[in-house]
Amino acid sequence: MSLRAATRVTRSLSGLLPRWGHGQAPPLLFSQQRNNSTSPKIRVEFNPTSGVAVMHMQSPPVNSLSLDFLTEFCIGLEKLEMDKGCRGLIITSSQPKVFSAGLDILEMYGKSPERCGEFWKAVQEMWLKLYGSDMITIAAINGSSPAGGCLMALTCDYRIMADQPRYTIGLNETLLGIVAPFWFKDTMANTVGHRTTEMALQLGLLYDPSEALNVGLVDQLVPEDQILSAATQTMTKWLAIPDHARQITKSMMRKPTIDRLTSNREADIQNFVNFITKDSIQKSLRAYLEILKKKKT
Numbered sequence: 258m259s260l261r262a263a264t265r266v267t268r269s270l271s272g273l274l275p276r277w278g279h280g281q282a283p284p285l286l287f288s289q290q291r292n293n294s295t296s297p298k299i300r301v302e303f304n305p306t307s308g309v310a311v312m313h314m315q316s317p318p319v320n321s322l323s324l325d326f327l328t329e330f331c332i333g334l335e336k337l338e339m340d341k342g343c344r345g346l347i348i349t350s351s352q353p354k355v356f357s358a359g360l361d362i363l364e365m366y367g368k369s370p371e372r373c374g375e376f377w378k379a380v381q382e383m384w385l386k387l388y389g390s391d392m393i394t395i396a397a398i399n400g401s402s403p404a405g406g407c408l409m410a411l412t413c414d415y416r417i418m419a420d421q422p423r424y425t426i427g428l429n430e431t432l433l434g435i436v437a438p439f440w441f442k443d444t445m446a447n448t449v450g451h452r453t454t455e456m457a458l459q460l461g462l463l464y465d466p467s468e469a470l471n472v473g474l475v476d477q478l479v480p481e482d483q484i485l486s487a488a489t490q491t492m493t494k495w496l497a498i499p500d501h502a503r504q505i506t507k508s509m510m511r512k513p514t515i516d517r518l519t520s521n522r523e524a525d526i527q528n529f530v531n532f533i534t535k536d537s538i539q540k541s542l543r544a545y546l547e548i549l550k551k552k553k554t
């Protein structure tokens with residue numbers, strides 16, 4: 258079922274769903290254990306000769322951004338950032354057909370306000386660290402990348418996507434009945450401009466690779482089996498620029514957007530917690546999760 262169709266079902270389902278109280282979890286129908294595995298969710302390969310690291314996201318089934326995933330991601334990123342020998346980072350997925358499914362919906366459903374706050378802080382941390390990274394960052398998008406997955410790709414300096422028409426990318430939050438936060442919106446507007454962002458966010462547009470290239474959401478399309486070699490080639494070009502000049506330029510372009518979140522972090526967490534724990538939003542998330550489950554049957 259397409260997400261558009263799924264949304265229509267979500268809307269029609271929502272009237273049938275039972276009500277439950279604020280902050281109180283309805284009966285759990287979904288496996289909440291999936292992301293609790295202790296196996297590493299991120300694998301980093303660093304080549305000291307080239308100064309380039311490749312970060313493989315390997316959190317089955319769909320690299321959803323859970324609190325554990327985000328914590329591991331940030332620790333990995335921090336280690337690379339502190340290593341003066343590491344100048345470039347390529348982020349890709351080891352999961353078939355998916356770059357990242359975005360924020361883990363199970364982290365936003367039926368959780369206490371405290372836990373939601375902790376989760377949101379980790380999402381902010383991932384964005385702040387990656388958007389503000391001194392390294393050259395390239396997203397090698399070898400699968401679908403909705404919502405938070407798209408944000409992660411947009412946060413890099415350059416995006417290469419596998420030219421596979423069934424893959425989609427975009428900030429589709431409104432399809433779930435939720436609102437992309439201002440810094441998601443800012444990151445997209447900084448990449449594709451105000452008008453495209455305004456329309457894409459309101460309609461929750463998910464673009465196929467050619468559409469994404471057309472609007473500038475990605476910079477290059479390549480056959481899927483060439484994605485890492487294309488990322489390495491692009492990295493070589495970027496590595497030829499003196500680091501200090503490139504880093505100052507990057508910071509000049511991104512600092513106002515970063516400062517906007519940094520100076521509103523607590524309020525942004527509170528906004529998220531108030532919003533996501535609303536009965537109506539919990540109801541939409543529940544219906545959406547049920548649709549994702551039913552897709553298979």
Ligand SMILES: CC/C=C\C/C=C\C/C=C\C=C\CC(=O)SCCNC(=O)CCNC(=O)[C@H](O)C(C)(C)COP(=O)(O)OP(=O)(O)OC[C@H]1O[C@@H](n2cnc3c(N)ncnc32)[C@H](O)[C@@H]1OP(=O)(O)O
Nearest residue numbers: 321358359360361362401403404405436438528529532549
């Ligand atoms: C006023 C405003 C104030 C403040 C701001 C407030 C709020 C902002 C809040 C939130 C912002 C959120 C951004 C997000 O990222 S929300 C997440 C959006 N993600 C999606 O919509 C993606 C949904 N998934 C898919 O579309 C597909 O799964 C796929 C295209 C990624 C992959 O398709 P496949 O066919 O390969 O795989 P599936 O069978 O669909 O899924 C396998 C498995 O994974 C589960 N799953 C999928 N996505 C998620 C997810 N994001 N989180 C958790 N779990 C997910 C799916 O249910 C299946 O589970 P089972 O194997 O059946 O157990």
